[in-house]
Amino acid sequence: MTDYKFFHPTEVRYGDLDPQGHVNNAKYLTYFEQARIYYLIQLGLFNKDQSFMEVGVIIADIHITYHSTTHYGDDIKVGVKITKIGTKSLTVEQCVMDAKTGKLMASGTVVMVTFDYEGLKTISVPDEWKQKISEFEGI
DSSP, X not given: OTTOSEEEEEEOOGGGBOTTSBXXXXXXXXXXXXXXXXXXXXXXXXXXXXXXXXXXXXXXXXXXXXXSOOBTTXXXXXXXXXXXXXXXXXXXXXXXXXXTTOOEEEXXXXXXXXXXXXXXXXXXXXXXXXXXXXXXXXX
C-alpha cells in the first residue's frame, strides 16, 4: 500500500459502528467517497466552492474487500490513486489503513464515469483531467 501518493485522514465516528462494535461495512463507501473528493481537490479538478453537480463524475461500479475490522478510536487514513484513464471513465484504487502501523483494513476499486448532469449523459474525460492525473500518478 506504499504506492499511494495521496491519503486523507479519516475519523471513525461512534455512529459508524454496528451492533458488533466495529465499523459497519457500508461506512467504508463514505470513507472512500470523502477521500476521492479531497483527491480531486488536491489535483485542482474540484474546489469547495463548486456545486457537487459540477464534479462531473458518477459512480458506475464499486468493489470492496474487507481485510480487518476497524473500531471506534482507530487512527485511519484512506488512500486514493487513479490507475486507469479510459475514454469516459476513471478506475480508482482505494484503501483504508491504520495510519500508524500501515495495517490494511479494506481495499477496493471504484469506476467513475465522467458525466454531464445538465445533459444527463456521459462525456469524455476532459483533457485537463487526463493531464493532471497523469502528472500526479505517473500514468
